[in-house]
Amino acid sequence: xxxxxxxxxxxxxxxxxxxxxxxxxxRSPDAPLPRNESYADAVASAAxxxxxxxxxxxxxxxxxxxCQLPRYRELCDRLAGSQRMQSSLxxxxxxxxxxxILTNHHVIADADEILVDFVDGHTSTAExxxxxxxxxxxxxxxxxxxxRPIELGSSDGAxxxxxxxxxxxxxxxxxxxxxxxxxxxxxxxxxxxxxEDFIQTDAAINPGNSGGALVDTDGRLIGIxxxxxxxxxxxxxxxxxxxxxxxxxxxxxIVREGRVIRGxxxxxxxxxxxxxxxxxxRVLPDSPAAAAGIxxxxxxxxxxxxxxxxxxxxxxxxxVTEPGSxxxxxxxxxxxxxxxxxxxxxxxxxx
Numbered sequence: 001x002x003x004x005x006x007x008x009x010x011x012x013x014x015x016x017x018x019x020x021x022x023x024x025x026x027r028s029p030d031a032p033l034p035r036n037e038s039y040a041d042a043v044a045s046a047a048x049x050x051x052x053x054x055x056x057x058x059x060x061x062x063x064x065x066x067c068q069l070p071r072y073r074e075l076c077d078r079l080a081g082s083q084r085m086q087s088s089l090x091x092x093x094x095x096x097x098x099x100x101i102l103t104n105h106h107v108i109a110d111a112d113e114i115l116v117d118f119v120d121g122h123t124s125t126a127e128x129x130x131x132x133x134x135x136x137x138x139x140x141x142x143x144x145x146x147x148r149p150i151e152l153g154s155s156d157g158a159x160x161x162x163x164x165x166x167x168x169x170x171x172x173x174x175x176x177x178x179x180x181x182x183x184x185x186x187x188x189x190x191x192x193x194x195x196e197d198f199i200q201t202d203a204a205i206n207p208g209n210s211g212g213a214l215v216d217t218d219g220r221l222i223g224i225x226x227x228x229x230x231x232x233x234x235x236x237x238x239x240x241x242x243x244x245x246x247x248x249x250x251x252x253x254i255v256r257e258g259r260v261i262r263g264x265x266x267x268x269x270x271x272x273x274x275x276x277x278x279x280x281x282r283v284l285p286d287s288p289a290a291a292a293g294i295x296x297x298x299x300x301x302x303x304x305x306x307x308x309x310x311x312x313x314x315x316x317x318x319x320v321t322e323p324g325s326x327x328x329x330x331x332x333x334x335x336x337x338x339x340x341x342x343x344x345x346x347x348x349x350x351x
Contacts, residue, residue, distance in 0.1 A: 039165060043177050045219030048119050049094040049150035050212055052169040053103055053126075053140075055111035056087045091168035091212030092116065092140065093221060094147050095251060102247055103211030104226055105131045105138045116142050119175055130254035133350040134193050136226055137247055139254045150213060153220030155243035158182055158199055166203040166225055166239070168212025178204035180237070190229060190240060194315045198240035199223045205239030214241040223247070263321030264347035265289040269300065269311040277301045277332055278308045292329070292342035299332040319347065 090107030094100075101116065108114055114126040124142045131138040162182045170176050180203030187198040201214065205228050214223035223241030230236045253260045266287020269278040277299035283290050300308045304327060308314050321327055323346040331338045 039163075039179065039217055042165060042215060042217050042219035043167070046150055046165070046213055046215045046221070047167055047175060047177070048148045050119070050167045050175060051092045051094065051101060052117040052172075052175065053090045053092045053107055053211060054087065054115040054117070055090070055108050055113065057110050057112045089169060089172045089208045090210045091208065091225070093211070093213045093224065094149050095152075095221075095248070097147050097149055099142045099144055099147060100129065100251065100255065101126065101140050101142065102224055102251055103138050103140060104224070105133050105136045107211045108138050108140060109133075114140060116140070118144075130258045130260075132250050132254065132260045135195050135242060135246060135250055135260075136191070136193065137224065137242060137250045139251055150215075151218075151220045152248070153216050153218070153222040153244060155199065155222045155245045158185055158216075158222050158243070160184060163217050164201055164203055164222065165215050165217070165219075166201065166205050166209060166212065166241075167215065168205070168209035168225060170204070170206035170208040172208050180204070180239075183238070187240060188312065191227065194312060195246075195319065197243060197246060198226070199243055201239050201241060202237040203239060204235040204237075205241075206235050207233065209239075259349055261323065262319040262347040263323055263325070263327075263344040265292075265294075265318055265327065265342055265344065267294060267300075269308075269314060271310065272299055275299075278311060278314060288327075288342045288345045292340045294329065294331065294340060294342070295333070297333075300329055301332055301337070302330040304328050305330075318344065323347075 088107060090103060092101040092103035095102050108128060115123055116126045117123050124144050126140040126142045129139040129141050160182050164180060164182055166178045168176065180201050182199060183202050184200035187200045188196045190196065190198065199214065199222065205225050209225045212225045213221055214225055216222055221244050223243055224247045225239065225241045227240050228235055229238040250260055266284035267280055267289045268282040270281045272279045280294060280296050280298040280300060283294055283296055302308055303314060303317055306317065321344045323344050325344050327342045327344050329340045329342060331340060
């Protein structure tokens with residue numbers, strides 16, 4: 001029996017050896033050896049630039065209408081002097097060595113105190129440089145030396161299917177990294193902002209991740225994590241990040257001007273379901289559009305000789321117009337084509 005085993009085993013072993021030699025011969029000499037994929041280098045590069053943010057504000061109690069009754073007014077007045085502290089958790093990204101940190105507006109809105117925790121364990125207070133509610137971005141600053149700004153990537157180069165890492169402070173448990181892919185780009189219609197242009201990702205983003213970094217596999221910043229779509233309040237794999245291109249433009253303007261400067265005409269528009277153009281639904285009093293003669297019911301056909309494609313596109317077009325510059329509007333009013341020139345104003349800042 002052992003003799004037959006030898007006869008069968010020897011040819012099989014020789015065949016396996018020959019097959020292995022053939023594979024080695026065909027293998028490219030420059031081909032890398034197989035290894036386990038890791039993003040530890042990307043995390044090591046980006047993580048020191050991502051901070052935890054704790055903001056707090058004093059909140060006075062809201063009173064019941066019963067406080068209007070004389071017998072309860074004294075009690076309500078005494079309670080009016082009391083207040084409680086409301087805390088908020090979030091994340092931020094160090095973007096300049098001078099201490100500038102990008103985060104979300106909703107993380108630091110109305111805060112009386114902002115504390116920043118760095119990955120090395122030390123904590124610093126921060127001051128608000130400026131905020132832009134319409135993009136949900138804010139810039140804060142710490143007086144700390146030796147900061148390590150994050151390496152910047154290109155959100156314009158982001159592609160659906162690219163692997164990304166979300167770094168932040170979910171639920172306040174400490175810095176955490178989650179991995180996913182880019183699910184969509186240019187996503188809009190998920191918030192009230194007229195300037196939304198989100199990167200959608202399935203990397204886990206939870207409460208506390210807001211203001212943190214979305215980075216590529218080289219650890220370069222491509223987005224600021226902002227919000228999630230969820231019916232439970234926790235990640236369901238649908239998260240949204242503000243592209244780094246938008247965030248850095250807002251950063252530059254806030255550092256330079258203290259706020260974001262946008263053009264404004266003072267009109268509200270709807271799509272014209274009956275045909276081309278955009279229907280003027282409302283003209284704000286004392287606005288540049290009102291001064292130029294635009295009326296509710298007008299159909300805007302073009303702005304500065306560019307077709308009025310959608311309220312979103314036109315709002316952005318007006319926003320990038322320098323306040324004080326002239327804006328030409330081609331309008332259809334009761335079947336007659338008219339031309340108006342408005343002087344762009346400064347868009348009022350949301351609070």
